[in-house]
Amino acid sequence: MPDDTAEDSPRRSRTSGIDRTLQILDILTERHQPMTAYDLARATGAPPSTVYKLLDELIERNMLSRSADGRAWLGPRLMRYGLAYRARMSAFNEAERAMFSLNERVREMVQICVRDEGMMQVVAMAEGSGTFRVTSDVGTRVPLNWTASGRLLIGHLPDAARVAIFRDCARPSNTGLADTDPEKLAEVSRRDFLDGLSVQIDTSEDQVACIAAPVRGQDGACELTLSVVMPKHRVDAKFDTVAQEVRDAARSVERALGVHQR
Template sequence: MNDETRKRTSGIDRALQVMDILTERQTPMSAYELAKSVGAPVSTIYRIVDDLVEREVLSRADETRIWLGPRLMRYGLVYRSQMNMFAEARREMLALSKRTGETVQVCARDDGMMVVIAMAEGEGHFRVTSYVGTRVPLNWTASGRLLLGHLPDAERLAAFRKSARSSQTGIAETDPETLAQQSRDDYLQRLALQTGNSEYSVACIAAPIRDPDGVCVSTMSIVLPEQRVFERLEELTGEVQRAAEAVERALGRRAA
């Protein structure tokens, strides 16, 4: 690899780091803040930001702060339109929310994080802070555990060793071995339950959406107030599992 190729690769890596930081923080940031976050010289980040703004990959939120640009939305919409799983999952998500009156989310894995990729809000005044695009560590959520459940034991354990973090509520399990076993158990029973791990007084009932090879590609989850979960646990457990299975059938997976 020659020097020019190394420089070009480094520039691509820096650009991706900038976009990853903005996505993770979900707020506009200054070039100085971005440089500190990615550990790069401010002059390098200024140059990258200028190039990406010119190409509409980034945009200027105001005179000093940078935000994601409209070109990313075009890419994302085209990519998402080709995802049969997403289209089927969204349809089932909307139907499930209508049947139950509860908030329903579809979540996927982004390396060591769980990300909300679709959401239908339920009836009433209950609101959650995890909207579309929210990323949290895998060990904080029922969905996060399911998303690793199909992996071999060693890979599952290594993933939790790398990604497990303490939650803001202090309730989320952080021991990798405990998480690895719980993840496998949840996957095998096609159900995971959490209460208060990432948000106080918020519960989640999740089921895996598996492809024909058994890989958990996403999850279907019902999010509701903690005090209501046990009143409707049996009903909602069946509902969320049936919705996830409907998506699996559309993906070509046969019933076990």
């Protein structure tokens, strides 16, 4: 019989190298700071020699950069890829216009959020007026169960799929107030998606409210959300206005995409 070991080995090695590279990029993205090769080796569980070699290759290709103290960070080539990808996302382009318009009307922070596997990620943001600030910024990723947007982003999925996702990804939040029950989360996720609005207060950050609406694609799936983030103490006075405005903004994006209105 022919020996396939030698033939298969390069493929396994190449795949392993790709996986290690993605691990490094994911870890740097999640931690939002440059890291040493040693720390990356510990975080990935890879041999230090493998990580050192990968870093050198990625830095040489501008996928990563090296700071003055020798730490690795994301490189300019990744920005080019990200901008090219975002430019082709018609839903994002329309949502970005709606985000700035909504920001002017409600005078509160507005974010565009998408799903990244079991996480919700902020991909664009318009600051509100005044001094109110939150820890989440563009690039921030948190578990789906922490935010109103996170629940909406899987609200279109079948019941079993939503339960399975929350079972895998639901985590206690820093405030201790985020629900982690998969069955309950799945039920609320579907209800909020059908209602076109989701609200969470204090679950991700203390004294912070999130009022979000889903933006659906042609297939009915939630492609992204528009979310108004505001201080908890302003919710009572502004809730009705903000809820209507964020719903209207999401529908304006859907109209621009030619989606049948709900």
